[in-house]
Amino acid sequence: MAKPQKQSKQIVRQEITGIERLGLRVSSMINHPVAQTQRWVTIHRLDTDGDREWEEVMGLLNETDGIDMTFNDDESVTLKWEASTDEDRPVEVMEPVEEPAPF
Template sequence: MSAPREELTGLEKLGLRVSAMINSPLAQFGRKVLIHQLDTDSDQDWGAIMELLSETDGLDMTFCDDGSVILQWDAPTDYDRVIDSGKDVELVWHGEAEAPF
């Protein structure tokens, strides 16, 4: 028998979705991505992710009238950076290959 599988929290699911959007090839090429809150994302989880992103150096956030957010960033430097929210969700940046969050 396999061990019971832990289900991801809403915050973890949102963090993974936002990370995937940020790390998509098109977003990486343009250093820009539009993220949005889904109906399944709680306001609390969305707020936690927005707070985490707002604490990221080199990241510009533009809040749109429809509730979406445009993230833009400069080319990363040569070091890796992990931002830990303290809530079991991490957005990871690995040097030049990915965005700075």
């Protein structure tokens, strides 16, 4: 009796780039509930943040409307923004889900 051969699955693990890692960190800091309440956050540059990645992400933030950037002496950056008005907020529309008749 022959044994069935096991199929090996190769797991491809994709590493995220430095820009993606820094972007995710900054995004999570901005979206944190405390930062959203106080409408400011200070981003500290880590040893793992390369010059190119830091400049790229800071450049993108600088181009974003409604964000004031302050570059601090310790190489951190403080971001401040105004509360969005009700008119600026995206409206989420929920469509009713029709359930099939039980008969």
